[in-house]
Amino acid sequence: MSALVTPSAGGVPDRADAVAVAGESVSREDLFGAAAALADKIAGSPAVAVRATASLGTVVATLAGLTAGVPVVPVPPDSGPVERTHILGDSGAALLLEPGGPGAWDDITLPVVPVDTAARAASSYPEPAPDSTAFVLYTSGTTGAPKGVLLSRGALAADLDALADAWAWTPDDVLVHGLPLFHVHGLVLGVLGALRTGARLVHTGRPTPEAYAKAGGSLYFGVPTVWSRVAEDPAAAAALAGARLLVSGSAPLPVPVFDRLAALTGHAPVERYGMTETLITVSTRADGERRPGFVGLPLDGVETRLAGEDGAAVPYDGETVGELQVRGATLFAGYLDRPDATAEALTSDGWFRTGDVATVGPDGWHRIVGRASTDLIKSGGYRVGAGEVEGALLAHDAVREAAVVGVPHDDLGQEIVAFVVADGVTGPELADFVARSLSVHKRPRRVLLVDALPRNAMGKVQKKQLRA
Known part of the structure; x- marks a missing residue:
């Protein structure tokens, strides 16, 4: 060579x-x-x-x-x-x-x-x-x-x-x-x-x-x-x-x-x-x-x-x-x-x-x-691991549960969407929290506050339901 x-x-x-x-x-x-x-x-x-x-x-x-x-x-x-x-x-x-x-x-x-x-x-x-x-x-x-x-x-x-x-x-x-x-x-x-x-x-x-x-x-x-x-x-x-x-x-x-x-x-x-x-x-x-x-x-x-x-x-x-x-x-x-x-x-x-x-x-x-x-999100040419974003969200004291998915987006290919069970905090505050911990391109575009995450009998989050 x-x-x-x-x-x-x-x-x-x-x-x-x-x-x-x-x-x-x-x-x-x-x-x-x-x-x-x-x-x-x-x-x-x-x-x-x-x-x-x-x-x-x-x-x-x-x-x-x-x-x-x-x-x-x-x-x-x-x-x-x-x-x-x-x-x-x-x-x-x-x-x-x-x-x-x-x-x-x-x-x-x-x-x-x-x-x-x-x-x-x-x-x-x-x-x-x-x-x-x-x-x-x-x-x-x-x-x-x-x-x-x-x-x-x-x-x-x-x-x-x-x-x-x-x-x-x-x-x-x-x-x-x-x-x-x-x-x-x-x-x-x-x-x-x-x-x-x-x-x-x-x-x-x-x-x-x-x-x-x-x-x-x-x-x-x-x-x-x-x-x-x-x-x-x-x-x-x-x-x-x-x-x-x-x-x-x-x-x-x-x-x-x-x-x-x-x-x-x-x-x-x-x-x-x-x-x-x-x-x-x-x-x-x-x-x-x-x-x-x-x-x-x-x-x-x-x-x-x-x-x-x-x-x-x-x-x-x-x-x-x-x-x-x-x-x-x-x-x-x-x-x-x-x-x-x-x-x-x-x-x-x-x-x-x-x-x-x-x-x-x-x-x-x-x-x-x-x-x-289902846990690799490709957004704007970046490969973003859902687990890494979930970990960043869970580091917030107000967050009890978090699940992150990629949703089709006309410009980005996929946008990062987080479903979060939390108290006393807003979606934009959580998105900013992630951006301070991880790369800015890993920040969720949307953070949706929910009462619970859908799980199967084994306790695994059903991300297909969230994506739908």
Whole structure:
């Protein structure tokens, strides 16, 4: 395997605006020089956390960790104290890299290293082994505290190369997106993908239709919420007609949004599927068919299969639903310090249980039906664990019971709705309480106060009744 990222990727001439984030531009040479200067300060650390704002500083901090061979732990900048305390403590991060800007944390006990995007160094470091950890990314906490997902350099390289092949991604592309830089879509695909292929990167700061329209890209990444808003702005959508590819992921793209985008831009979107633990595993191709509601075919080097509840193979008839399981070079190396959880996530013959249910047609085309459980909510491109939000609500003294569900929403895909049994408190007060503890995007859009929660004979909350 070649180096994960290099200053001269793609062999194209450097340019002053090779990487632009929220209006701040830098050449590849200067970007790697700034990363080397920071790498000199963090080399030898067991891991470093990054307050992962939408900034050039976050890109420099991430690249510094990769350069020095130090695992990087991106932390959502809007995370509440409970969430970030868990991530910082569980990950074993020795330092917090601070890009600066609004929202800096004042309750951190770790040593803080400011990120200087103007610093330069010519230091060089050996390329770490492919099986060494590049990132520790934290899950949504669906069934408890978030778990640290160990992603190796080899898995990242295998996935990005497979995507470059599927999407015909080359140094001639200009990648545009405005996605958060603390998960796979925005950081791995949206930053490392551009750096590895040699494409120019334009991060818009916020993913507004206006910003996308002005960026002049050939390749655009977005979540369904972004594409829904673009589809509601005909002028912005028309400005994307000159692009080569529109890619949607992180949640299913509603068919009406797919159709409207295709009509307004002339481009049927490419949809893809993946998870933090697997990276991207299934996608439609730049040179292939795109079907609304389908995510396409496995990438090169990835195998998939469907399993029934009894573990038996499910027929590929396009109708029969089974749990989607995957294996290949893109898989994670396990959950940090959680061998029990790692073993539970894998079958006896080494396939990863995604927890998603799907159908596969005779032609191999995949359609994701939903979660095997009901506790993962996909809202605005974020994956939010109902259990984590419920735990935050139950921490309020007035709350006796809480159940959280995802309800279909035209813009967000799903909105977070909480059903709460409580006394002496209002719904908005409880929503604000959650936002002070967890990331703002995990705040319930609606909190409904009820006298009791519906339960079965075993005492389990019947969330289907709540959703109805």
